[in-house]
Amino acid sequence: MALEIFSKETEAPQFQSTPARGVFPFRQLRNPAKEVFEKLSLKLTELALPGIGHAEQYLFHLYSRNRRPNTLELNYTSIRFFLEFLKANGITCMETDALSRNNNFKSLRKTGFVTYSSPEC
Numbered sequence: 689m690a691l692e693i694f695s696k697e698t699e700a701p702q703f704q705s706t707p708a709r710g711v712f713p714f715r716q717l718r719n720p721a722k723e724v725f726e727k728l729s730l731k732l733t734e735l736a737l738p739g740i741g742h743a744e745q746y747l748f749h750l751y752s753r754n755r756r757p758n759t760l761e762l763n764y765t766s767i768r769f770f771l772e773f774l775k776a777n778g779i780t781c782m783e784t785d786a787l788s789r790n791n792n793f794k795s796l797r798k799t800g801f802v803t804y805s806s807p808e809c
Contacts, residue, residue, distance in 0.1 A: 725751040
């Protein structure tokens with residue numbers, strides 16, 4: 689009996705190999721900026737405001753420049769308030785001629801906010 693116990697104790701322990709953690713993990717990393725951009729893009733399409741295409745292009749520009757998700761949300765809020773203001777004042781599309789006809793928005797054209805006609809109008 690003593691031999692059996694001794695022989696079991698001297699056996700080499702078997703270790704389970706774990707996969708090496710390399711530089712490139714196999715799981716896909718979460719991209720919070722992309723998630724926020726997609727959420728805000730869906731919100732924009734649900735709204736019936738003038739210039740939504742321009743706003744979406746601007747948000748995509750911010751996303752492509754690797755801006756933080758909070759920056760995207762803050763810019764979305766400001767843009768949405770501005771587009772709601774335009775709609776409340778009778779602007780139905782972001783066309784340069786439509787804005788220049790209205791005396792209240794001549795300064796927008798001078799500042800370069802609206803520089804060309806959108807295909808929506």
